[in-house]
Amino acid sequence: MAKVLMKGNEAIGEAGIRAGGLCYFCYPITPQSEVAEYLSRRMPDVGGSFLQAESEVAVSNMLYGAAGAGVRAWTTSSSPGISLMMEGLSYIAAAELPAVLINIVRCGPGLGGILPSQCDYFQAVKGGGHGDYRCMVLAPSSVQEAVDLIPLAFDRADRYRNPVIVIGDGMIGQMMEPVEFKEHKFPPLPPKDWATTGCKGRKRNVVNSLYLDPIEEEKLNMKLVAKYEQMKREEVRYEEYNTDKPYQALLVAYGTTARICKTAIQQLVLEGITVALLRPITLFPFPEKKIQELARQAEWLMSVEMSTGQMVEDVRLAVGHDRPVYFFGRTGGVVPTPEEIRDAVKKHLTGKGV
Amino acid sequence: MQIEAVLAGFGGQGVMLAGKILAQTGMMLGKEVVWLPSYGPEMRGGTANCTVIISDEPIASPIIPHPRDAFVMNRPSLEKFVPMMRPGGVAVINTSLITVKPERDDVKVVNVTANKIAMEVGSAKSSNMVMLGAYVGATDVVPFDALMKEAKKAFQKKAKLASINIKCLEQGYKLGQAARAGH
Numbered sequence: 462m463a464k465v466l467m468k469g470n471e472a473i474g475e476a477g478i479r480a481g482g483l484c485y486f487c488y489p490i491t492p493q494s495e496v497a498e499y500l501s502r503r504m505p506d507v508g509g510s511f512l513q514a515e516s517e518v519a520v521s522n523m524l525y526g527a528a529g530a531g532v533r534a535w536t537t538s539s540s541p542g543i544s545l546m547m548e549g550l551s552y553i554a555a556a557e558l559p560a561v562l563i564n565i566v567r568c569g570p571g572l573g574g575i576l577p578s579q580c581d582y583f584q585a586v587k588g589g590g591h592g593d594y595r596c597m598v599l600a601p602s603s604v605q606e607a608v609d610l611i612p613l614a615f616d617r618a619d620r621y622r623n624p625v626i627v628i629g630d631g632m633i634g635q636m637m638e639p640v641e642f643k644e645h646k647f648p649p650l651p652p653k654d655w656a657t658t659g660c661k662g663r664k665r666n667v668v669n670s671l672y673l674d675p676i677e678e679e680k681l682n683m684k685l686v687a688k689y690e691q692m693k694r695e696e697v698r699y700e701e702y703n704t705d706k707p708y709q710a711l712l713v714a715y716g717t718t719a720r721i722c723k724t725a726i727q728q729l730v731l732e733g734i735t736v737a738l739l740r741p742i743t744l745f746p747f748p749e750k751k752i753q754e755l756a757r758q759a760e761w762l763m764s765v766e767m768s769t770g771q772m773v774e775d776v777r778l779a780v781g782h783d784r785p786v787y788f789f790g791r792t793g794g795v796v797p798t799p800e801e802i803r804d805a806v807k808k809h810l811t812g813k814g815v
Numbered sequence: 816m817q818i819e820a821v822l823a824g825f826g827g828q829g830v831m832l833a834g835k836i837l838a839q840t841g842m843m844l845g846k847e848v849v850w851l852p853s854y855g856p857e858m859r860g861g862t863a864n865c866t867v868i869i870s871d872e873p874i875a876s877p878i879i880p881h882p883r884d885a886f887v888m889n890r891p892s893l894e895k896f897v898p899m900m901r902p903g904g905v906a907v908i909n910t911s912l913i914t915v916k917p918e919r920d921d922v923k924v925v926n927v928t929a930n931k932i933a934m935e936v937g938s939a940k941s942s943n944m945v946m947l948g949a950y951v952g953a954t955d956v957v958p959f960d961a962l963m964k965e966a967k968k969a970f971q972k973k974a975k976l977a978s979i980n981i982k983c984l985e986q987g988y989k990l991g992q993a994a995r996a997g998h
Contacts, residue, residue, distance in 0.1 A: 466838055466839050466850070492854060632851070635852055635854050636851040637850035638848065638849055638850075639842045639847070717877065720876050720877060721876040721878055723876065727875065794855075798878060799876050800880065
């Protein structure tokens with residue numbers, strides 16, 4: 462198929478439809494309202510359901526209900542809206558239901574602003590809602606990658622019966638890039654024989670997350686852990702940049718920030734400074750083994766984020782005390798420039814940073 | 816080879832559309848492109864800008880603090896973006912609305928009375944197309960025939976404006992070419 466020039470938010474909407482996400486609930490919020498705008502136009506054409514709910518709390522419970530009935534349900538929102546969905550998300554995780562949430566992150570905390578940020582890393586990766594659960598988290602760094610990861614998100618949500626979050630900063634939603642909607646083939650999925658589709662002629666299915674018996678609740682928790690462990694074994698995704706030649710330092714960055722790091726690395730090469738980049742594509746499961754392996758060849762590492770330092774904690778957990786792990790970040794909607802990242806690298810190379 | 820241009824003006828002057836046509840042209844030529852709007856809280860009549868990147872290689876950073884070229888349609892845009900340009904770039908300036916001169920002697924300045932030309936052709940609304948034509952004429956960032964093809968596609972549903980827009984693109988292109996040749 463030919464490439465088309467599309468805004469990230471609109472491409473996300475189209476990718477969701479093509480992945481079979483025909484049940485979409487939303488509540489508008491900048492910088493991702495174009496997804497809803499696009500789908501409000503497109504959904505009737507494909508026989509899907511577009512529903513603008515009364516609030517994000519309602520959205521997450523509609524997702525819970527639709528997912529429980531066995532349909533591919535999804536939503537898109539941005540930081541404060543996603544916060545309001547956390548209760549529902551926890552229930553969805555507990556009830557082992559598939560759902561896809563896309564967070565086009567804006568700066569915070571609080572109502573914050575509408576500009577790009579990566580300040581929701583903790584929320585996405587460490588659970589977000591109450592209780593002991595994890596979501597698979599996918600972090601595209603281009604419009605094309607967003608379009609490619611959405612079918613994967615729907616497939617893995619169904620396969621693991623677990624919510625999947627796609628996290629992009631405002632840039633991913635707002636910029637236009639050429640995209641191609643490719644055919645994605647996945648192995649067949651098991652039937653949704655747990656779904657509440659009407660019990661005539663069979664035993665009734667129950668979607669629930671209440672376990673008053675501690676042994677039963679612990680059993681559920683252990684079952685969830687087993688899924689997360691399987692994700693850690695089978696789903697880790699990342700991109701390596703400049704790791705095929707010797708490097709002095711290793712940057713770790715995801716999303717738009719990783720692209721800015723690449724330009725910084727290109728500038729450093731001109732000065733004879735060799736730096737590599739590891740870009741996690743899955744934030745959960747985190748590519749910790751790969752980081753450990755790549756860290757051995759580096760004098761130090763630096764996590765570059767549009768936050769005050771969140772992913773850096775996971776990078777530090779991965780490398781332990783083997784290597785220093787520094788941090789460089791801009792927040793509040795300020796996007797770091799390649800020059801700032803370059804200078805931050807140089808500071809540490811001369812030992813004047815730390 | 817990577818070329819970046821920032822296109823800036825008042826909201827409503829059509830810089831976003833001009834940028835989209837430029838990016839679309841780059842994409843149809845098989846290049847890597849990014850169209851990045853400034854987004855943020857704005858008031859009606861406030862400033863608008865977008866950055867277009869056209870490259871032979873995959874585009875790393877979509878954030879360009881120092882674009883090579885600038886295409887400015889009003890004075891606030893000139894004051895904001897021309898100082899950010901890299902030396903050797905091309906600045907296309909709408910002198911219908913901008914009466915000050917840029918304080919740069921290391922960039923090539925192309926002066927275009929975009930509003931005046933567009934009004935003579937038939938609609939002041941098409942001043943963005945005069946600017947786009949002049950920019951392409953002065954830089955050859957994309958072949959003019961490829962640009963025309965995408966512009967015609969973009970305006971195909973608006974037959975009345977289409978011919979004015981196309982004429983404006985042509986007039987602008989001629990001015991850009993003349994400036995390039997040093998006339």
